[in-house]
Amino acid sequence: MTRARHTDVRETIGEDHPTCRLRDILDRVGDKWSVLVMNLLGSGPKRYSELQRAIEGISQRMLTLTLRSLERDGLVERTVTPTSPPRVDYALTPVGQTLSAQVSGLITWAEQHREHVAASRLRYDAS
């Protein structure tokens, strides 16, 4: 065993080894819209236009890019119903749901602590 047994995150944390596992996932969570999209899909499948309206501020370009990227990672499933006009639905995959659960925890945290954070910022900025 050459070190790094079990889930030894702390020491391989930011290295850009070919196998750097963290960056990949963190970038996914880190980008501007993925978390928002996943959270929305957490309450059930949505059409493209529903997402677009719900998120409000996202460009068509970024919504598509985000969805494609989530699909590529196997987190979201895209279903096309070739009617006219076409209808496209997006839903979390089972794996996507497990990530969505984590994300949900994050959002809950944000809700619960935003007052504290805001206050802390004011204090900090006053000095």
Added chain:
Amino acid sequence: MTRARHTDVRETIGEDHPTCRLRDILDRVGDKWSVLVMNLLGSGPKRYSELQRAIEGISQRMLTLTLRSLERDGLVERTVTPTSPPRVDYALTPVGQTLSAQVSGLITWAEQHREHVAASRLRYDAS
């Protein structure tokens, strides 16, 4: 009540109201280094140079910026020991620890699913 009772995240999700709560926090988690730093501090206080070495790839500028920002948000506490050479320690605040716990969940998820994600990407890219 004009709508939006309790923690009604789903509908106010991306709006840039003056009070948009989510973006603030997500940006914090979303930036390139915060999550990494917080996770490191999750295993106990660290000196500046320890963090720098542990993260490997982070620039001095970004480490300082990240730490200042976490401090501003009341998530990390900075302790200066004015010896010579100076010694500066960083530790999670109690609130910081609660966020660190969420982050930790995210990282665990990443560890557990990176194979699946990698495989999914290969499949997707092959078409």
Added chain:
DNA sequence: CGGTATCCTGCAGGATACTG
């Protein structure tokens, strides 16, 4: 050791226009 201060660049992501 633990930072600032500058300068510089890539690219995330917005705006806009067109399409099956």
Added chain:
DNA sequence: CAGTATCCTGCAGGATACCG
């Protein structure tokens, strides 16, 4: 309706040099 194709810009963040 659900996208693609382009063009364009701000700023996150790297590199480098200097300091108490």
